[in-house]
Amino acid sequence: MDQKKTENIDMKQYGMVLALIAVFLIFAAMTGGKNMSPTNINNLIMQNSYVVILAVGMLLCVLTGNVDLGVGSIVALCGAVVGIIIVDYKMSMWAAILAALVVGTLSGMFVGFFVSKLSIPPFIVTLASMLIGRGLTYTLLRAQTKGPLPVSYNFIGAGFLPTMKIPFGTGTMDLVSIGVAVVASVLIILTELKNIRTKKKYGFPNNPMWQIILKECMILMVVWFFFYKLSRYNGIPFVLVIMGILVAVYHFITSRTVAGRQIYALGGNAKAARLSGINTKKVFFWVYTNMGILCAVAGIVLSARNGSATPKAGDQFEMDAIASCYIGGAATTGGVGTIIGAVVGAFIMGILNNGMSLYGWSTDIQKIVKGAVLLGAVTIDLISKRKK
């Protein structure tokens, strides 16, 4: 059989990204470009960082065909631990961060133990961890806000990387952001070139050249748009670095490692996975432990941004994270979904929230719209699959 030399890009893969851009442009029109201002782009990133961090972990749970409902509570619990160690015990912020990570990891292991060793349905275990976590947070904080947290700690959630500002137009421009954008562009282009070369080397079909160029141009445009806007504000927020690293690492894990493939296999057919030599219990344990660690990271970022630990922190974050995964194309039955999809899903929700606030809609209306978008996105996704 002859090997095809070219193969069209599967547009479905990029459907969500296009939807994201479309939503953004619609709100740009509605708000007269207010949502494109450098300040707002910066806010978008800072406001949505926790949801993105949680969505990344949640995707792994969703891939197994389950969810973690305890996420919001564990975020609050880890924030409370930070607050108590810094404010009450006057210890260093490093001790506080470490303690929060340990608490997050342990609560993840707690859930993982029940799910994997005792085979209790994750829905039940995480419903319990949601209640226990929230209750513990209120107890530890005596239902009061703990603060203020030191400025050095707040940097994690609200700080920026060092900048090199030059006057530009009506304001300034940060050369560091521009530099990062240049490096990112070069990396993106080099990766694509390497990709084309290996495909040629092994004789696999490549996409037509014009499609590749179009795709790369789109990606570069989005990258430059973001970094240009950031450079006009205050440079690169530190949370963007955390987010970027996490997304890159988890994207790699899910798409390139054996561990990632095992999660997909488990979600696709647990029985077949077990008979193919995959220790499904172990996979479950680590997926939920990992979720706990990411809850700690989100808890640290959130408390740092707020400058305090509050018992109400992280309320309903689990729902945002779960919704992000499903909007991003993950299947409720498990085995389908990508990290990039979940991140895009999180940003679609974020842009909706942000745009509606700017347009002056109340949070009540925002909830209705978010619910409708979730339902609509998943309905369209499932119906289009059914037709196939």
Place this chain on the structure above:
Amino acid sequence: MSDYILEMDHITKEFYGVKALDDVNIKVKRGEIHALCGENGAGKSTLMNVLSGVWPYGDYSGDIKYNGEICQFHNIRQSEAKGIVIIHQELALSPYMSIAENVFLGNEQTSVKGVIDWTKTRKHALDMLTKVGLGNEDLNAPVNTLGVGKQQLIEIAKAMAKKVELLILDEPTAALNDEESKRLLNIMLELKKQGITCIIISHKLNEISYVSDSITVIRDGKTIETLIKGQDEFTEDRIIKGMVGRELTNRYPERDCEIGDKIFEVENWNVYHPEDGDRQIIHDVNFYARAGEVVGFAGLMGAGRTELAMSIFGHSYGQKISGTIKINGKQQNLKSVTDAIEHKLAYVSEDRKTYGLILIDSVKGNMALAALRKFFSSRGVVNHNEEMLAAEEYKKKINIKSNSINETVSSLSGGNQQKVVLAKWMLTQPDVLILDEPTRGIDVGAKYEIYCVINDLAKAGKAVVIISSEMEELIGTCDRVYVLNEGKIAGELNKEEITQEQIMKCIMAEAGKEV
């Protein structure tokens, strides 16, 4: 009135162009117990499903005459309204509901429309249960507190509550022990006195010759003969002859390869049921396979072949497993599937959709799954390019028909799906392959290709163990066959001894010991 309660004339039913039933005729006299015999897949259950309306009118051709009138059932409800009730092998009871509730499940005793009359329910339930000898049971006990035998009887009580005239029992004694079976058979004789006609499908020929008045034998979807008590010879041997006697055509590729040393030995293998620690599923099984040899496992459904294979394959089935496994002469303790793969053992499951494939994944993804850690990754990172090359290679090698290696396996035909599962295990580079029903539900052409793959594996010096319910397949492919019955090895047959009669005799001899 005719003395036949049921006449099925010229029934033909096709599944995707394959004739499952081909011009079947069966006549059942009023008030008799009529047995239906045949190998697995001969078409017995399909015939009964046609009768009860599971396959609706129009889906098959031919006539069903019931009580002298032609019937056209579109669903089970219509056949039940006429008094035809079928009891399937898998019981249709709701485990946590009470006995009384189950007796009237789907047939609730109501006072006003939609409101259940509990007094009436209990009273009538008791009547029905008395008829099947369960008059002393607590009506309010949940059904799952009873044993399988009694549950089977409750199914019959349930059928009686529907005013049954023709009761069909599909393998009613398959899950029962001898005592329970005996009891059930006696109740059938009791029902006969009350004027109820029964059709029984069973593999246990001794039971059939004990209980039935006439026997219809079906083979390959065709009626072969009907034997009548008192007129024809009514022995097990006679029934077996009807069931298996057929011509053999050359549907199996020749294999000519040297048989080497024993590379796989299983000794004193014992396994207990995973949920019931007192029920022993496998009893002291010993067997071996040599390099380049194809060894078969024959036996009826429920003989324990799959359970044996899965318990060997990294303890994937059962508990309290004991015995030793030697691979290449060295004793190995295979506690997990990972261990089994590590020691070059592979198991291709009988149910490819449930246990073999990840249906939403691609051909490539499925193929690489079991070998991912060992051959397609370094330090936990997958090498996609090697994976794609291997998938392409095997796609060509065993002729998998798919548009590309990225196609999802759910869109492939059964034969091609089976080849994907085979490729998955060949990629782990095993020395011993256990193939459980490797050709179930796939067409003749694909079967031939799979036999060729099996031959190639044997030629490459692997030991292949085939579990199959198609005796012809074992005869055509195996160098040696073990017969398993009720978890015990009932016989071992060498190449020249393997015939269907011999296999059946082994099974019957072993089963006969216990009755």
